Amino acid sequence: MSAIDKVDLLGFSLGGFITQVxxxxxxxxxxxIILAGTGPAGGEGIVNVTNLTYFDTFKAFATFxxxxxxxxxxxxPNGKSKAREFVRRLKERTDDRDKAVALRAFRAQLxxxxxxxxxxxxxxxxxxxxxxxxxxxxxxxxxxxxxYDLARRLPNAMRRIYPDAGYAGIFQFHERFVSETLEFxxxxxxxxxxxxxxxxxxxSVDEHAGAAHRRGDQLEIDGTVLAGEFIGVVSVTxxxxxxxxxxxxxxx
Numbered sequence: 001m002s003a004i005d006k007v008d009l010l011g012f013s014l015g016g017f018i019t020q021v022x023x024x025x026x027x028x029x030x031x032x033i034i035l036a037g038t039g040p041a042g043g044e045g046i047v048n049v050t051n052l053t054y055f056d057t058f059k060a061f062a063t064f065x066x067x068x069x070x071x072x073x074x075x076x077p078n079g080k081s082k083a084r085e086f087v088r089r090l091k092e093r094t095d096d097r098d099k100a101v102a103l104r105a106f107r108a109q110l111x112x113x114x115x116x117x118x119x120x121x122x123x124x125x126x127x128x129x130x131x132x133x134x135x136x137x138x139x140x141x142x143x144x145x146x147x148y149d150l151a152r153r154l155p156n157a158m159r160r161i162y163p164d165a166g167y168a169g170i171f172q173f174h175e176r177f178v179s180e181t182l183e184f185x186x187x188x189x190x191x192x193x194x195x196x197x198x199x200x201x202x203x204s205v206d207e208h209a210g211a212a213h214r215r216g217d218q219l220e221i222d223g224t225v226l227a228g229e230f231i232g233v234v235s236v237t238x239x240x241x242x243x244x245x246x247x248x249x250x251x252x
Contacts, residue, residue, distance in 0.1 A: 006031040008185055012170070013037050013142065014109055017116045023127045032185060033127070036134040036170045036177075039146025040124060040153065046117030049141055050110045072168030074138045079164055082172045124153040131157040132184045134177065136165025158184070 008031050011019030016038025023030050039046055053071065060067040066087045073083035101109075131154045135147035144161065151159040160180055162169040170177040 005029070008032045008034070010034040010036070010181075011038060013167075014113055014116075017041070017113075020122070020124070020127065023129055024122065027126075027128070030129050032130045032132075034132045034134065034181060034184070035147075035150060037136075037139060037142055037147075037167045038150070039142045040121060040150050041116055041119035042121045043117065043142070043146035043149060045143035046146065047114055049113045049117070052140060053110060068168070071141055071166075073166050073172065074136070074164055076164055079166065082165075083168075086168060086171055124150070125155055127154055128156060130184070132160065132181065133157050134160045134162075134170055134180075136162050136167065136169030136172065138165065139167045139169070141167040 005028075007029060009019045009022060011017070011034070013036075016035040019033050019035060019038075020040070023033055053067075056070040057067040060070055066083075069080070069083040069087060072086070073079045131151075133147050133151040133154070135142075135144050137144055139147070147161070148159070151157040160177075162173045162176070165172045
């Protein structure tokens with residue numbers, strides 16, 4: 001463990017589930033948490049994410065649209081406009097783009113989300129950290145009601161719900177979200193990054209999943225080298241899929 005012994009965690013969607021687990025299992029490691037587009041274990045509507053995802057994906061293909069336009073945004077005129085802007089922004093970066101998610105990884109994500117929705121509610125009163133819960137007011141993926149429930153059950157939570165926004169509220173209101181996040185974290189916050197290395201064939205959750213190695217001041221995950229100051233390792237499990245979280249500070 002280095003001289004830095006506290007981290008701030010931002011978890012979006014499935015990442016929000018993992019953030020809650022880390023905060024419960026390793027409370028001394030965490031300073032503050034941000035939970036966006038996510039909900040508690042057993043939260044309302046989370047078990048419906050798989051069916052909704054497949055339905056909206058097929059609908060998007062049939063209408064020659066990006067599935068995220070249906071899944072992430074409202075279908076109001078404003079929501080449709082913001083969805084198109086978001087999809088255009090995704091194409092702005094041309095170098096060092098992430099690889100497309102593999103079908104197996106995509107299905108593993110949906111499986112983990114479904115199992116989280118079936119779990120018994122956890123005692124969120126154990127999470128004493130300052131928390132910022134963020135969502136749109138019309139999230140269809142992880143219903144906004146779950147965000148309200150999450151903020152209500154966390155002892156030190158504040159809530160931000162963005163108007164005429166869905167699952168991608170933090171991307172639709174990205175400037176406001178960044179401003180509110182920096183204010184919440186305070187001036188002593190440092191840029192952090194969390195890398196996940198999944199274990200087991202059914203547990204690949206992203207393109208960086210796999211074997212992780214520490215090489216001096218660098219972290220290598222399946223050949224991808226991530227530079228940064230290493231902090232520590234936390235192991236968590238969602239459903240039957242164990243993960244290893246390697247947390248480090250990126251940059252100076």
